[in-house]
Amino acid sequence: MSEASQALQRIARGTGIIFTGTVISMFFGFLSRAVIARYFSTAEYGVFNLALTVLNIALVIATLGFQNALPREVAFYKEREPSRVRDLISTALVIVAVNSLIWTVILFLEAGNISQVFKDARLVHALRIIVFALPFWALIVVMISISRGLGRVREQVYFQNIVYPTVFLVLIVVGAFLKFSFTFVFVAYVVGWSLTFLALAFNVWKIELLKFRPQLNLEIGKKLTLFSIPLMFSGILNFLMTWTDxxxxxxxxxxxxxxxxxxAAPLARLIPIFLASTSVLYVPIASRLYAQEKLKELGRTYQILTKWTFLLTLPLFSMMFLFPEAVIYFLFGAKYVSAAPALQILALGFMFHTFLGLNGLSLVVIGQPKLNMIGDTFAVISNVLLNVLLIPEYGIVGAAIATAVSYFVANVFRSLWLYQRTKIHPFSWNYVKPLVISFVLLGLIQSLHLRVPSIWYAIPVLAVFLGVYFFLVLLSRSVDKEDVELFLAIEKKLGVDLKIIKKILRRFV
Structure with missing residues (x-):
């Protein structure tokens, strides 16, 4: 078995667990949003999203990009300087703890000025409550990033994906049932993250996962910060690409x-769910391959992983792109159906982000985070300019176009630079064929202008589309030997004998 196949199997084993946790997190998150959207007015739901946007940007600044750097850095230190891993962990936690407290104070004091930008006085009160979630959230993110660098996914799945969304949903439902005021939403947000932090900290202490003393190693801190700063700016730029609209x-x-x-926007952000799930273990595993100078194996891992991610994402994208009205009506109700055109456009943007694969994280793996920052800068500039030009006249449709274009620009830059530095790209012939088949089938269905009254009518149409699609993929012989090896490993892991599927594969491989 090739090293690429072994890497893919390790990623796949963790991805299944991460995906399950992510689905639970997304499901509970959408339930929470649905309760807030239905129980409060659209204007109050808008204030909640504005406050959340500001806090997300503050999180990136407070963590200094460590959440993206630590999985790579911990894996590298573990490979080359294992004796310094403890100092790295301690230094990262101390820096983030201090920085997050500083930004909590700044946001609390500047809440009035921030609210004036959006011409909504209600945002002041919201920010001065929700900002107290920042230190807890920042430390959780860093602790989970460290555990990822150690090759673990348990902490992310249990605490970030399950504990926090569950606590927040329970609090929101209780608040709605007891008819609490809108302020309670933000109190629940702070309580949710603080309880999650306490649970994670207790678990880490109990199992002695992160053995460290509270200390600051200036040498390590300087190296980590210099490597992470471009990632911090990339994080800010990514949030701007997502939230500028x-x-x-x-x-x-x-x-x-x-x-x-x-x-529409949170729904479209579901599309990269499989991409995000594979990324958790991809970084430490790819970092080890790169450290061993195995670029060929890294490139093959990238190609197969991208193809699987696209195939798994296609059903979700197809539902949102082909039947946006039915999806929004089912989840949010009739008063939000006017967001359907925006959902369709955003779905295209996020799917383009998905089908090029983990290009940005691969640049981090090869030690080129600055290239991410440069590409994202061009994308944000185009996003802002398009929003200025399009929102006054086209409203939410203009905002969706701006975001979709920004994702296109960012991913083109990332992929070009990755290919230039390493010759790595996702387009094997057995990936191009499924891409062409999907484009043709989606275009044919879209040209029929089907009008479905509800999601229950859309599901059978989608099932037929996917059945035809996967049959054509098999007929075009788009299955690689690594695909078969990965499938057999998954079968073994599940402890079942998938005879029918193996029989079908033998006919087309």
């Missing part, structure tokens, strides 16, 4: 428009 809709339009748009 929300921020500028709040500036040009109203909180009500922001609320309507944010029925």
């Amino acid at each position: 929300t921020l500028m809709l709040g500036y040009y339009k109203s909180s009500e428009v922001v609320g309507i748009y944010n029925a």
